[in-house]
Amino acid sequence: MTGPRIIDGKAVAAEVRAEMAKKVAAIKSKHGQVPGLAVVLVGEDPASKVYVRNKGAQTVEVGMNSIEHKLSAETSQDELLALVDTLNKDPQVNGILVQLPLPKHIDAELVLNTIDPIKDVDGFHPVNVGRLWIGERALVPCTPTGSVILAKSVAPNLSGMDAVVVGRSNIVGKPMAALLLRENCTVTIAHSRTRDIENVVKKADLVVAAVGIPEFVRGDWIKPGAIVIDVGINRIEGPDGKGRLVGDVNFAEASKVAGAITPVPGGVGPMTIACLLKNTVEAFEMQTGLSADA
Amino acid sequence: MTGPRIIDGKAVAAEVRAEMAKKVAAIKSKHGQVPGLAVVLVGEDPASKVYVRNKGAQTVEVGMNSIEHKLSAETSQDELLALVDTLNKDPQVNGILVQLPLPKHIDAELVLNTIDPIKDVDGFHPVNVGRLWIGERALVPCTPTGSVILAKSVAPNLSGMDAVVVGRSNIVGKPMAALLLRENCTVTIAHSRTRDIENVVKKADLVVAAVGIPEFVRGDWIKPGAIVIDVGINRIEGPDGKGRLVGDVNFAEASKVAGAITPVPGGVGPMTIACLLKNTVEAFEMQTGLSADA
Numbered sequence: 138m139t140g141p142r143i144i145d146g147k148a149v150a151a152e153v154r155a156e157m158a159k160k161v162a163a164i165k166s167k168h169g170q171v172p173g174l175a176v177v178l179v180g181e182d183p184a185s186k187v188y189v190r191n192k193g194a195q196t197v198e199v200g201m202n203s204i205e206h207k208l209s210a211e212t213s214q215d216e217l218l219a220l221v222d223t224l225n226k227d228p229q230v231n232g233i234l235v236q237l238p239l240p241k242h243i244d245a246e247l248v249l250n251t252i253d254p255i256k257d258v259d260g261f262h263p264v265n266v267g268r269l270w271i272g273e274r275a276l277v278p279c280t281p282t283g284s285v286i287l288a289k290s291v292a293p294n295l296s297g298m299d300a301v302v303v304g305r306s307n308i309v310g311k312p313m314a315a316l317l318l319r320e321n322c323t324v325t326i327a328h329s330r331t332r333d334i335e336n337v338v339k340k341a342d343l344v345v346a347a348v349g350i351p352e353f354v355r356g357d358w359i360k361p362g363a364i365v366i367d368v369g370i371n372r373i374e375g376p377d378g379k380g381r382l383v384g385d386v387n388f389a390e391a392s393k394v395a396g397a398i399t400p401v402p403g404g405v406g407p408m409t410i411a412c413l414l415k416n417t418v419e420a421f422e423m424q425t426g427l428s429a430d431a
Numbered sequence: 432m433t434g435p436r437i438i439d440g441k442a443v444a445a446e447v448r449a450e451m452a453k454k455v456a457a458i459k460s461k462h463g464q465v466p467g468l469a470v471v472l473v474g475e476d477p478a479s480k481v482y483v484r485n486k487g488a489q490t491v492e493v494g495m496n497s498i499e500h501k502l503s504a505e506t507s508q509d510e511l512l513a514l515v516d517t518l519n520k521d522p523q524v525n526g527i528l529v530q531l532p533l534p535k536h537i538d539a540e541l542v543l544n545t546i547d548p549i550k551d552v553d554g555f556h557p558v559n560v561g562r563l564w565i566g567e568r569a570l571v572p573c574t575p576t577g578s579v580i581l582a583k584s585v586a587p588n589l590s591g592m593d594a595v596v597v598g599r600s601n602i603v604g605k606p607m608a609a610l611l612l613r614e615n616c617t618v619t620i621a622h623s624r625t626r627d628i629e630n631v632v633k634k635a636d637l638v639v640a641a642v643g644i645p646e647f648v649r650g651d652w653i654k655p656g657a658i659v660i661d662v663g664i665n666r667i668e669g670p671d672g673k674g675r676l677v678g679d680v681n682f683a684e685a686s687k688v689a690g691a692i693t694p695v696p697g698g699v700g701p702m703t704i705a706c707l708l709k710n711t712v713e714a715f716e717m718q719t720g721l722s723a724d725a
Binding site: 263266268270271296299314318321325327328331337 | 556559560561562565566590591593601605608612615617619620622625626631
């Protein structure tokens with residue numbers, strides 16, 4: 138028996154980025170325009186600074202314009218809303234991303250809902266959430282989009298599969314369910330109130346874990362041969378006292394049973410920024426009516 | 432062994448209407464205002480005319496204002512959009528319902544999306560769909576809302592139940608899933624591509640059938656003691672050549688196994704208008720900031 142296929146998120150993300158670089162080049166040569174992504178960072182959160190730097194670097198790498206607004210932690214809510222409003226009106230800006238978390242004196246929901254839905258590359262605005270569920274053209278959250286791409290990298294046709302999404306967050310669990318339904322999976326959403334969760338997971342051909350609990354899903358919960366997509370990124374302390382990253386799935390156990398599985402790190406993580414670039418191109422096409430193809 | 436509990440939709444709907452009549456009376460006495468529901472009917476579809484008449488009658492019965500706009504089948508899309516715009520701006524109108532189906536020369540999606548989301552008592556606007564899934568205050572489609580009320584009439588606490596929704600329409604299946612998730616059910620959405628649907632349904636403590644296929648769900652698909660909510664209303668021809676109404680569940684079979692079940696007619700059907708009145712009161716409260724309670 139051969140081991141399970143380890144899904145290489147870095148490699149798939151590189152493919153998505155290469156595809157976007159091609160699209161951006163085609164848009165530039167055909168229409169003389171370049172899509173632009175604006176990222177707004179408020180305050181000095183170290184993890185957020187790293188994310189923003191990576192987003193900016195990858196945006197430029199695929200040939201798009203990156204616009205970074207770094208604001209002091211003392212920025213008022215009104216100032217931030219005014220900036221969002223300016224970006225909404227700026228035709229050079231096709232995507233707007235406000236990095237979370239925001240300082241406590243700012244109402245994050247209000248800020249996110251102020252972003253023009255057609256520039257909402259995070260896909261968190263109620264209009265995009267609604268369009269996703271209705272089946273209209275929408276900007277869809279990046280992490281679930283990336284997770285579907287990874288699943289399809291090992292099983293191009295998900296139709297008819299029993300999929301179980303563990304977790305029901307607005308950012309991952311729920312949009313994941315919408316996307317898997319669109320792929321014609323039979324979708325079950327499990328969560329903290331689910332009874333006998335082991336057996337719910339055990340019937341799944343496709344498991345997506347997004348609960349934020351380190352190694353929550355055990356190996357004996359996995360149906361042999363199932364595809365396992367692990368969205369969790371948790372820092373835990375190893376026996377040697379050193380920190381290390383683990384997912385929401387016990388990888389050592391599950392990788393003995395699964396047909397294919399994403400590692401942490403190097404699985405879903407790298408897909409998120411790649412899908413953000415994808416959304417920015419999509420937003421450009423929706424706003425301008427132009428396309429890389431024609 | 433006693434038979435299953437037959438859930439009396441007429442009686443529960445009457446309770447909801449009585450509750451709304453109380454609320455409307457309280458709003459009138461405390462704030463001197465009366466919520467208003469505008470219904471727009473285009474053309475002469477006989478079934479639609481009956482629905483609109485019933486909606487108007489029940490609106491008035493609970494003490495609200497009913498505003499009916501009956502337009503000729505030749506009404507242009509622009510004329511209809513202009514009417515919706517007028518109703519959006521009219522402070523006497525708290526709810527707007529455009530009766531479907533619309534004549535073919537009119538883009539129904541465009542018309543529905545033109546209704547101000549805060550007056551969208553059908554709950555079909557993307558903004559309301561998005562808010563429902565995010566967990567924000569929203570106007571929620573009437574039939575799923577009524578279905579949840581019926582389920583809770585026999586099992587007040589649905590938390591932890593395995594719920595299976597058969598059907599994934601925008602009007603019933605998907606919002607039903609959102610509402611059951613909010614009730615902390617483990618929710619599975621099954622549909623035409625679902626493999627082995629009998630066994631998917633068979634694990635459910637709560638089954639909601641909304642596929643539009645007469646008597647699709649059979650008795651031996653039902654787990655003994657399960658709650659069965661039948662959203663279907665199909666007219667079929669009986670052996671005597673007479674038409675009769677049946678649901679999406681084979682009632683004769685399923686009622687022998689279920690713990691509780693809704694009949695057709697007299698189950699979910701009567702709840703829909705009752706929940707429309709509920710939404711109109713909710714819309715009034717959202718728009719004015721006034722409440723029946725304070």
